[in-house]
Amino acid sequence: MDYLLTEEQRMIQELARQIAQERIKPIRAQLDEEETFPWDILADLAQADLWGTIIPEAYGGLGLGCLENCLVLEALAQGCVGVATTYAASFLGAYPLLLFGSDEQKSRYLPPLARGEALGAFALTEPQAGSDAGAIATTAVKDGDHYILNGAKQWITNAGEAEFYTVIALTDPAKGARGAGAFVVEKSDPGISFGKKEKKMGIRASVTREVILEDCRIPKDRLISKEGMGFLVTMRTLDHARPGAGALAVGLAQSALDEAAAFAKERYQFGAPIFSFQAVQHLLADMATRIEAARALVYAVARYLDSKPRDFTKEGAMAKLFPTDTAMQVTVDAVQVMGGHGYMREYPVEKMMRDAKILQIYEGTNQIMRNIIGLALNKEYSRKK
Amino acid sequence: MNIIVCIKQVPDTQEVRLDPMTHTLKREGVKAMINPFDLYALEEGLRVKDARGGQVTVLSMGPPQAEEALREALGYGADAAILLSDKKFAGADTWATALTLAKAIEKLGAVDLVFTGKQAIDGDTAQVGPMLAAILHIPYAAWARKLSFGANGALTVERLLDHGYDAVELKLPALITVVKEINEPRVPSFKAKLRAKKEPIPVWGLEDLGLAEAEVGLNGSFTQVVKVFPPPARGKSEVWTGEPAEMAGRLWQRLKVMSKGVAE
Numbered sequence: 001m002d003y004l005l006t007e008e009q010r011m012i013q014e015l016a017r018q019i020a021q022e023r024i025k026p027i028r029a030q031l032d033e034e035e036t037f038p039w040d041i042l043a044d045l046a047q048a049d050l051w052g053t054i055i056p057e058a059y060g061g062l063g064l065g066c067l068e069n070c071l072v073l074e075a076l077a078q079g080c081v082g083v084a085t086t087y088a089a090s091f092l093g094a095y096p097l098l099l100f101g102s103d104e105q106k107s108r109y110l111p112p113l114a115r116g117e118a119l120g121a122f123a124l125t126e127p128q129a130g131s132d133a134g135a136i137a138t139t140a141v142k143d144g145d146h147y148i149l150n151g152a153k154q155w156i157t158n159a160g161e162a163e164f165y166t167v168i169a170l171t172d173p174a175k176g177a178r179g180a181g182a183f184v185v186e187k188s189d190p191g192i193s194f195g196k197k198e199k200k201m202g203i204r205a206s207v208t209r210e211v212i213l214e215d216c217r218i219p220k221d222r223l224i225s226k227e228g229m230g231f232l233v234t235m236r237t238l239d240h241a242r243p244g245a246g247a248l249a250v251g252l253a254q255s256a257l258d259e260a261a262a263f264a265k266e267r268y269q270f271g272a273p274i275f276s277f278q279a280v281q282h283l284l285a286d287m288a289t290r291i292e293a294a295r296a297l298v299y300a301v302a303r304y305l306d307s308k309p310r311d312f313t314k315e316g317a318m319a320k321l322f323p324t325d326t327a328m329q330v331t332v333d334a335v336q337v338m339g340g341h342g343y344m345r346e347y348p349v350e351k352m353m354r355d356a357k358i359l360q361i362y363e364g365t366n367q368i369m370r371n372i373i374g375l376a377l378n379k380e381y382s383r384k385k
Numbered sequence: 386m387n388i389i390v391c392i393k394q395v396p397d398t399q400e401v402r403l404d405p406m407t408h409t410l411k412r413e414g415v416k417a418m419i420n421p422f423d424l425y426a427l428e429e430g431l432r433v434k435d436a437r438g439g440q441v442t443v444l445s446m447g448p449p450q451a452e453e454a455l456r457e458a459l460g461y462g463a464d465a466a467i468l469l470s471d472k473k474f475a476g477a478d479t480w481a482t483a484l485t486l487a488k489a490i491e492k493l494g495a496v497d498l499v500f501t502g503k504q505a506i507d508g509d510t511a512q513v514g515p516m517l518a519a520i521l522h523i524p525y526a527a528w529a530r531k532l533s534f535g536a537n538g539a540l541t542v543e544r545l546l547d548h549g550y551d552a553v554e555l556k557l558p559a560l561i562t563v564v565k566e567i568n569e570p571r572v573p574s575f576k577a578k579l580r581a582k583k584e585p586i587p588v589w590g591l592e593d594l595g596l597a598e599a600e601v602g603l604n605g606s607f608t609q610v611v612k613v614f615p616p617p618a619r620g621k622s623e624v625w626t627g628e629p630a631e632m633a634g635r636l637w638q639r640l641k642v643m644s645k646g647v648a649e
Contacts (some may be wrong), residue, residue, distance in 0.1 A: 011578055019572050049575040062575065 024079025046116025077251025093120025180230025422502025476603030
């Protein structure tokens with residue numbers, strides 16, 4: 001379906017598709033099997049200028065918007081969600097700076113990111129603070145011209161490979177959620193170390209580690225915005241990033257449908273291609289319809305976001321919730337359409353099914369998404385009398 | 386360094402149709418791409434420029450739609466592009482093509498290196514590169530799989546042979562035809578693609594190149610494609626498996642049967 005993209009949007013979409021087709025697809029099984037960090041592909045993305053998609057031109061980026069970002073993420077996810085997550089998570093670390101950073105902070109961290117020379121990471125989650133993000137215990141104590149951070153962050157994407165980390169820590173534990181600050185910690189700062197690489201069900205090309213802060217001393221100019229702004233920075237960052245998670249899901253689901261449909265044309269049983277059986281066609285029809293609905297939702301929310309509305313928390317959550325649930329359903333069905341072949345690691349769909357699960361969990365679980373939407377609806381309907 | 390890369394736009398499809406008059410490919414309206422070997426040639430040209438400075442100009446002889454291929458080449462990082470296009474160029478064989486390209490290169494002035502792909506995947510002759518070098522009176526190395534510059538700027542080229550490779554040294558200016566082993570082409574750059582959209586691509590025709598009608602196109606060709614056809618379908622084929630010595634003996638027996646009618 002033609003979404004009436006501008007020529008520039010088509011160009012960036014085609015470029016990302018070319019990279020997915022030529023560079024990612026041929027090695028995705030190997031990346032998954034060997035759990036290799038995709039440095040070569042990250043270099044290709046740098047050559048293509050795609051590390052600059054949402055970075056303003058003043059800092060060396062392309063200065064494009066949410067829709068362009070979603071087009072790129074969808075295309076890369078059609079190659080491999082592990083690779084696409086590595087790329088997307090870097091921007092999760094950058095959003096706090098983009099949205100709340102000072103000029104000096106932006107000038108320092110955004111240009112290397114835009115050139116693909118430095119990866120970012122976002123460090124919020126802790127062992128006792130997942131969905132309950134307010135329960136974080138990492139502290140940042142002011143000490144003259146420095147802050148000293150102590151605590152441990154869990155399951156941080158790109159940890160150990162990224163150059164800079166946006167860490168959410170409590171400057172005033174007594175204030176709870178209102179007492180947090182967002183800090184930029186660099187890999188070379190004293191007192192930051194990383195745990196072992198986690199073994200995951202899927203997105204195995206993506207790296208996930210603990211971030212351990214032991215008397216990590218950073219200059220006070222690493223605080224983004226003000227003390228107490230930590231959770232607002234977090235919420236706005238996630239609002240901006242959520243359509244992107246939806247876009248990853250759309251790309252993943254599309255690639256699963258493509259594999260299943262192509263297989264169904266070639267696989268003969270009972271003297272006919274299985275594509276000719278209604279049971280299979282109905283599965284594929286439902287898959288295709290849900291993917292199109294998910295895509296339309298992501299693009300609509302992305303366009304809405306680019307119009308700079310005051311509040312888009314509900315829409316952002318919807319743009320994450322529906323596509324990721326769709327991707328899980330579609331990938332499971334893709335395995336089913338391909339039957340025994342779908343189960344074999346020789347074929348790409350079992351990886352896609354394994355990759356899909358995390359999309360319902362990270363960047364806010366889909367249960368939290370439903371909470372967010374419910375809360376927003378409650379407010380909306382309280383106003384209408 | 387002044388680097389020129391000659392590219393050809395070829396059909397991106399298995400189905401090709403022939404023009405009944407010239408017996409050459411109908412190119413208009415067919416989905417097209419840059420000849421794959423030419424992408425490797427372009428990459429090598431860009432690498433030499435990255436390492437030693439200079440500029441890369443892409444040339445192509447073709448119908449007006451070949452401009453797309455040139456814009457695509459600009460998107461990979463080429464600095465300038467020129468299209469050689471004229472109705473009179475149609476039906477050109479490898480000689481007429483090489484002559485036209487040579488005239489364009491002469492018009493561009495001093496050149497250090499000319500890169501072409503090994504062959505075009507539609508013509509498969511692998512002649513244009515070497516012919517171009519001959520017309521320009523410059524040395525060439527074909528099927529280059531590696532380029533290196535020595536301390537004194539001398540160029541050494543490793544050439545792919547049927548078995549292994551050899552190495553030759555060339556004085557510049559020189560022409561190189563490349564094979565896929567030479568490099569891994571980069572991905573295009575979005576900024577370069579944006580610039581490419583607006584970049585003017587001059588079109589040079591018969592008069593711009595100072596050529597006569599008799600020298601170009603079908604008129605200027607020494608050869609003409611009379612017919613293009615797929616090889617006749619073979620009969621049933623057999624697949625044998627087994628130990629090499631045993632199969633060799635079996636094959637020998639079969640060959641005797643086929644050639645002399647000896648009973649198997």
